[in-house]
Amino acid sequence: MGMALISLALLTWLPLVPWVLGQYTAYNYGFDVGARVKRDVTQPLVVRGGGEGDLRFRQEVREMEQDQDLWTLYILGLSLLQFTDQSSPTSWYGITGIHGIPHKTWGGVGPTPGNEASGYCTHSSILFPTWHRPYLVLYEQVMYSLIQSLATWWPEGEARNRYQQASLRFRIPYWDWAANPSSGQSVLPQSVGGSPYVDVNGPSGIQRIANPLFSYSFKPLNSTAFIQAPWDYWAVTLRSPTDNSTEAQSNNSLVALNFDQNVASLSQRLYILFSNYANYSLISNNAWIPLTSNASYDSIESLHDTVHNLAGGGGLGQPNVQGGHMSYIPYSAFDPIFFLHHTMVDRIFSIWQALYPETWVVPTAAALPSYTTSKGQVQDSRTALTPFYASTDGTFWTSDTVRDHTQFGYTYAELAESSTSGPNASRNTRSQIRKAINRLYGTSSPANLFIKEMRARGSQRERRQRATRQGELNEGQVTSTSKKRRTSRLENPEANTLKGYNGVVFVGDKYREWIANIRVKKQSSAGPFSVHFFLGSVPDDPQEWAMAPSHIGTMGVFAADQTNGMPLGQLEVSGTVPLTTCLIDKVVRGELSSLEPYDVEPYLTLNLQRRLLSTSGKILDVSEVGGLHIHIISAVVRAPSSDDELPLWGQAVDHFDLD
Numbered sequence: 001m002g003m004a005l006i007s008l009a010l011l012t013w014l015p016l017v018p019w020v021l022g023q024y025t026a027y028n029y030g031f032d033v034g035a036r037v038k039r040d041v042t043q044p045l046v047v048r049g050g051g052e053g054d055l056r057f058r059q060e061v062r063e064m065e066q067d068q069d070l071w072t073l074y075i076l077g078l079s080l081l082q083f084t085d086q087s088s089p090t091s092w093y094g095i096t097g098i099h100g101i102p103h104k105t106w107g108g109v110g111p112t113p114g115n116e117a118s119g120y121c122t123h124s125s126i127l128f129p130t131w132h133r134p135y136l137v138l139y140e141q142v143m144y145s146l147i148q149s150l151a152t153w154w155p156e157g158e159a160r161n162r163y164q165q166a167s168l169r170f171r172i173p174y175w176d177w178a179a180n181p182s183s184g185q186s187v188l189p190q191s192v193g194g195s196p197y198v199d200v201n202g203p204s205g206i207q208r209i210a211n212p213l214f215s216y217s218f219k220p221l222n223s224t225a226f227i228q229a230p231w232d233y234w235a236v237t238l239r240s241p242t243d244n245s246t247e248a249q250s251n252n253s254l255v256a257l258n259f260d261q262n263v264a265s266l267s268q269r270l271y272i273l274f275s276n277y278a279n280y281s282l283i284s285n286n287a288w289i290p291l292t293s294n295a296s297y298d299s300i301e302s303l304h305d306t307v308h309n310l311a312g313g314g315g316l317g318q319p320n321v322q323g324g325h326m327s328y329i330p331y332s333a334f335d336p337i338f339f340l341h342h343t344m345v346d347r348i349f350s351i352w353q354a355l356y357p358e359t360w361v362v363p364t365a366a367a368l369p370s371y372t373t374s375k376g377q378v379q380d381s382r383t384a385l386t387p388f389y390a391s392t393d394g395t396f397w398t399s400d401t402v403r404d405h406t407q408f409g410y411t412y413a414e415l416a417e418s419s420t421s422g423p424n425a426s427r428n429t430r431s432q433i434r435k436a437i438n439r440l441y442g443t444s445s446p447a448n449l450f451i452k453e454m455r456a457r458g459s460q461r462e463r464r465q466r467a468t469r470q471g472e473l474n475e476g477q478v479t480s481t482s483k484k485r486r487t488s489r490l491e492n493p494e495a496n497t498l499k500g501y502n503g504v505v506f507v508g509d510k511y512r513e514w515i516a517n518i519r520v521k522k523q524s525s526a527g528p529f530s531v532h533f534f535l536g537s538v539p540d541d542p543q544e545w546a547m548a549p550s551h552i553g554t555m556g557v558f559a560a561d562q563t564n565g566m567p568l569g570q571l572e573v574s575g576t577v578p579l580t581t582c583l584i585d586k587v588v589r590g591e592l593s594s595l596e597p598y599d600v601e602p603y604l605t606l607n608l609q610r611r612l613l614s615t616s617g618k619i620l621d622v623s624e625v626g627g628l629h630i631h632i633i634s635a636v637v638r639a640p641s642s643d644d645e646l647p648l649w650g651q652a653v654d655h656f657d658l659d
């Protein structure tokens with residue numbers, strides 16, 4: 001690979017003219033900002049993080065918004081980055097362009113022969129979580145450095161001191177799309193989807209500027225690099241575009257609706273990944289591995305794919321309209337929501353690493369090419385994560401060397417007590433982490449009902465011992481649901497405590513989880529698509545899906561369009577849509593008698609439906625996607641008896657095929 005180490009002389013600035021995003025522009029500081037920004041003259045640009053070794057939290061974006069000074073710096077910093085000349089490798093365009101389009105050499109790290117038409121990002125790869133880590137750190141480092149400069153632009157005195165203090169706290173925020181937001185709020189933060197402009201109180205007072213979290217407007221759009229329509233004429237990044245025209249607008253209310261409808265499903269998937277995935281090979285990426293346990297179809301990457309497709313819009317609710325940038329791998333990184341999403345992905349990865357410190361990258365053939373990887377090439381824990389330099393001597397970061405994220409000066413609140421996420425994370429830390437997982441993501445799981453009840457009874461140990469005596473997990477059936485008990489339960493629909501569920505959902509401390517496993521070829525002739533699941537009737541018009549009460553979950557297949565970007569081969573990917581929460585809801589409504597196979601199998605056979613929707617807004621026939629397999633599995637799960645434990649999963653039982 002080419003190692004010509006170019007100078008990354010940074011940050012030349014665009015003149016302050018109003019760009020395409022309506023009349024909104026950058027902040028006017030009253031001086032030429034380019035001249036005042038600290039320049040990083042290191043050659044090559046070494047990725048090391050912000051904060052010079054000081055360990056700080058990356059915060060949830062809504063939490064960061066409460067810290068007013070820090071928030072102001074974040075918005076102004078992001079705006080500055082987006083108004084930096086696109087030819088700079090550390091402009092918004094330069095950094096986000098590493099991922100996919102424009103398929104251009106960055107930092108002097110040239111392509112390997114035959115892979116010129118790819119981005120650097122690794123997908124469906126053992127390196128998916130580790131490659132994106134230094135990528136985020138690079139972005140964090142550039143933002144941190146900008147924000148240090150910015151803080152000095154307030155007039156000397158109390159204000160400047162305050163902003164300089166705040167600037168040290170800066171780490172990039174994440175967007176938690178799996179946690180239930182406070183009541184009345186959408187999963188999609190108002191700051192991200194609410195408005196194309198924002199009023200910001202900067203060094204020269206309050207000004208209205210283009211909201212840098214709402215959209216990126218290309219300055220200008222390079223229609224040669226953005227080979228295909230509509231990418232070669234959409235001059236701003238879009239989510240759920242209103243139409244295909246050059247005038248298309250984002251419909252963030254629709255995006256918000258789609259997230260709100262899917263949050264229970266996303267959160268169940270995350271909870272199950274934390275509880276029941278102990279193997280890095282399986283959790284790291286979406287490539288389907290033949291002979292894998294039927295309880296391991298999901299992955300961090302597959303969950304991440306679904307979020308991409310929901311954020312792009314994927315044709316949902318807008319028939320025959322192309323999905324937005326987030327739905328397409330080569331264009332996704334330009335949308336400002338990309339880094340918020342990927343910081344969440346890194347957080348999931350870091351928390352998971354602390355729970356399962358032993359398992360790691362093992363040599364695995366790349367299923368897809370990247371700019372520096374050929375398809376089939378074996379990748380291992382020492383594979384260079386290009387183009388991210390670890391040192392001026394030209395060494396790149398590797399999975400092994402990025403394993404401990406704390407060296408980059410950031411961590412997450414859930415890992416507060418841990419000095420490292422590596423093998424040395426303490427047991428105490430792990431119990432704190434499990435508590436946080438139960439609090440944040442356990443609410444959609446029956447496990448949480450059980451914990452609550454146990455707490456109410458205050459006799460955890462006794463209960464647990466009794467339950468354990470009732471039989472080992474993998475012996476199969478949760479039995480003893482007597483007809484009589486069920487009847488009395490259903491006569492009292494108000495009862496939604498464990499007592500009410502006893503014998504219907506729980507027997508002792510066990511219950512049964514139900515999951516739809518999906519396996520499909522990543523490359524469809526229709527480009528990226530999503531598999532949508534419904535319990536009950538499906539509205540004909542996808543425009544009504546976001547509001548349909550029968551919609552229970554989505555698995556997104558995130559890809560490139562077929563003629564552009566990364567070649568996709570015949571790769572098979574897998575993912576899941578959990579069914580348990582919806583089934584319990586049916587039990588509560590008296591439409592289903594129990595979670596046992598003799599009740600659930602006939603119920604699902606009759607009511608479970610799937611639809612395929614391409615991100616260009618077309619309902620697809622099964623023949624238009626390659627090799628779709630959907631099968632329904634269940635597993636007996638032992639609920640945790642205290643809030644610092646996670647559920648314990650038994651073996652998966654295979655029930656029936658939907659496709």
Ligand SMILES: *[C@@H]1O[C@H](CO)[C@@H](O)[C@H](O)[C@H]1NC(C)=O
Pocket residue numbers: 102222223224225
């Ligand atoms: C636009 O993209 C083409 C193709 O990638 C490239 O050759 C050209 O240099 C780009 N133009 C600018 C102004 O960056």
Ligand SMILES: *[C@@H]1O[C@H](CO)[C@@H](O)[C@H](O)[C@H]1NC(C)=O
Pocket residue numbers: 242251253254257317546
């Ligand atoms: C955005 O989506 C919502 C929800 O589907 C819809 O009611 C509204 O009309 C859409 N707005 C535009 C401008 O298309």
Ligand SMILES: *[C@@H]1O[C@H](CO)[C@@H](O)[C@H](O)[C@H]1NC(C)=O
Pocket residue numbers: 279280281282289292
């Ligand atoms: C993890 O899963 C992979 C793929 O199925 C398998 O080859 C490997 O042996 C597993 N590792 C462990 C420690 O079980």
Ligand SMILES: *[C@@H]1O[C@H](CO)[C@@H](O)[C@H](O)[C@H]1NC(C)=O
Pocket residue numbers: 291292293294631654
């Ligand atoms: C997984 O399910 C499939 C049916 O979809 C079945 O043929 C296979 O035997 C199951 N695998 C295991 C390991 O149970």
Ligand SMILES: *[C@@H]1O[C@H](CO)[C@@H](O)[C@H](O)[C@H]1NC(C)=O
Pocket residue numbers: 244320321322616
């Ligand atoms: C919009 O673009 C998509 C994808 O190219 C295409 O399938 C659809 O027919 C177009 N719709 C209209 C109304 O032009």
Ligand SMILES: *[C@@H]1O[C@H](CO)[C@@H](O)[C@H](O)[C@H]1NC(C)=O
Pocket residue numbers: 404420422423424
């Ligand atoms: C973990 O602890 C061992 C033994 O105390 C030590 O040798 C090692 O360097 C530590 N590893 C990390 C990553 O801190």
